[in-house]
Amino acid sequence: QKEVEQDPGPLSVPEGAIVSLNCTYSNSAFQYFMWYRQYSRKGPELLMYTYSSGNKEDGRFTAQVDKSSKYISLFIRDSQPSDSATYLCAMSENSGYSTLTFGKGTMLLVSP
Amino acid sequence: DADVTQTPRNRITKTGKRIMLECSQTKGHDRMYWYRQDPGLGLRLIYYSFDVKDINKGEISDGYSVSRQAQAKFSLSLESAIPNQTALYFCATSDHRTSGTSGYRYFGPGTRLTVL
Numbered sequence: 001q002k003e004v005e006q007d008p009g010p011l012s013v014p015e016g017a018i019v020s021l022n023c024t025y026s027n028s029a030f031q032y033f034m035w036y037r038q039y040s041r042k043g044p045e046l047l048m049y050t051y052s053s054g055n056k057e058d059g060r061f062t063a064q065v066d067k068s069s070k071y072i073s074l075f076i077r078d079s080q081p082s083d084s085a086t087y088l089c090a091m092s093e094n095s096g097y098s099t100l101t102f103g104k105g106t107m108l109l110v111s112p
Numbered sequence: 113d114a115d116v117t118q119t120p121r122n123r124i125t126k127t128g129k130r131i132m133l134e135c136s137q138t139k140g141h142d143r144m145y146w147y148r149q150d151p152g153l154g155l156r157l158i159y160y161s162f163d164v165k166d167i168n169k170g171e172i173s174d175g176y177s178v179s180r181q182a183q184a185k186f187s188l189s190l191e192s193a194i195p196n197q198t199a200l201y202f203c204a205t206s207d208h209r210t211s212g213t214s215g216y217r218y219f220g221p222g223t224r225l226t227v228l
Contacts, residue, residue, distance in 0.1 A: 043202050043219030087157070100217060104154035
């Protein structure tokens with residue numbers, strides 16, 4: 001079993017839809033969870049950062065962590081064509097730890 | 113992100129050639145990283161550096177070497193390029209000194225390398 005699993009997609013939705021992106025992981029020591037957004041031909045950029053379990057909201061984006069299920073989600077409300085990108089989850093065991101384990105990314109396509 | 117720059121942005125080379133990819137940052141971060149990204153394989157860590165005197169191998173360091181010339185500069189070399197090193201290469205930085213943020217990575221725009 002790979003350490004972090006993420007469906008590659010593509011996930012195609014119409015503008016305005018609620019999008020759910022997910023990752024599962026096997027390492028119970030992960031405590032810090034991140035979502036990165038990567039536009040085509042660009043470097044990934046940090047979108048959301050959460051510690052341990054619970055929810056975090058930032059505008060149209062909500063990150064959710066369920067450590068008991070080893071499952072994290074990113075929800076995008078009122079999706080826009082500009083949200084079309086690849087979304088990568090990432091996680092680490094502690095805040096000072098140098099190793100960050102990335103998922104392979106889910107491609108999201110939002111059509112007008 | 114203009115704070116992390118990579119040169120060149122695109123490079124085509126031939127098998128056996130020596131190639132250097134360069135990364136500079138103006139973020140003042142202490143840690144720097146080199147990743148490669150391949151379709152279906154995601155981002156994989158090649159090397160990382162905690163500071164100028166501390167360089168560490170990542171999960172796929174074979175065939176690569178690095179040099180941290182200064183706090184702000186980290187270069188990646190392919191001593192003898194081979195076709196399976198064709199990939200998108202990203203430099204990234206992080207700030208260990210600010211509590212709770214060393215997990216963040218700030219990525220450069222990438223270098224698309226093709227080895228023929």
